[in-house]
Amino acid sequence: MSRRWIAHLDMDAFYASVELLRYPQLTGQPVVIGGGRRHQPEPQPDGSLSFSTLRHYAGRGVVTTATYAARAFGVHSAMGLMKAAALAPDAVLLPTDFDEYRRYSRLFKAAVVEIAPVMEDRGIDEIYLDLTEVPGAQDAVDGDPLGGIRALGQRLKDAVHHATGLSCSVGITPNKLLSKLCSDLDKPDGLTLLELSGIPERIWPLPAKRINGIGPKASARLEALGVHTIGELAAAEPEWLVQHFGANYGLWLHEAAHGRDDRPVVTYREPKSLSRETTFERDLHPRQDRDALGAIFTRLCEQVASDLERKGFEGRSIGVKLRYDDFKIVTRVVTLPAHTQDAATIRQWAGRCLKTVPLDQRLRLIGVKVEGLRRPGSEPVAAQEPAAAWRLGESLPLF
DNA sequence: TCTGGGGTCCTAGGACCC
């Protein structure tokens, strides 16, 4: 009988680290990734490169990633670049280059699946792995029952470094929830192993918000209730949590605090929606800036349509999203009688959605979304000829 | 000079059906 071992592997300061491979002269310096293309390094007559710094940044960008040297100034992901500039004016600012990060993402994932083929993609820079059946995972080494799994974790890290030149942090535990927590415990370049018996010592002292799924809102409510650490959350009565957070979330909080999680590693998921949105350089008024807004709106529809075609989907619901200058968000969605992939159709229905929304306030963002995706040609059972549907369903409800 | 862009999942109410 084999013990379940799940790894969470998280690349260290991923975007920034990829940029440092390209510009090794920046190693050790505070570097921030974010903003638009305007901050491309410029070649100088003497052959060197001139980098932008945060000092003169003006705009609405946010920090995507910061090097550890920049983090020492208090800069972190999702912080506005203006605020980051106030904290670290001399930090180098580099534009995001998603194509390059995707290339490195493919490289590290390809290296990992050579060793551990059961991989769940959690974005460009992190993955879960089910190591249970990987040869050697269950072996003892020199009398150490965890020797095999520890060696496997090190092999994964070595493979990532060999394939990319980059470091990562790995947590290995019996489930995804704990592994995610553990990959963060020894960053950068960490390898953390935890058995269930280690939960009180290693997990319970951590702040509750470190749990994946406890965000700013839930964390603030817990604080207000006097619950700060995961241990305090674990000590709370489930009934009490249910009272304050609802049956679903309340019970989940209790399970999570005790490190219980039986979610499988899911190797593939069909996408459910596809969207494009953009924040304007300055807030636009629905009437005064009607033409500019219309052009942007049409372009977003065309981009969504081309994304659908390129990825091989069509969708049945068309939605819009507006963010007003006061950051309030409204959404509208309408479901069509048939699936579509067509830019003009998307534009038409998105336009109708837009007409049902208050337009007397300046806008900061607009977005277009398509939901209810399917692969073209895959007729749902209900739309097929009745006899065929009956055969497929064997016997439909008797009503 | 606050606060990007792309997603998932949950809740809750109403329409509609049997």
Added chain:
DNA sequence: TCTGGGGTCCTAGGACCC
């Protein structure tokens, strides 16, 4: 004058994640 218990689909908003 009013009476039920499902089920599904649709829509809007919100929390959360990377």
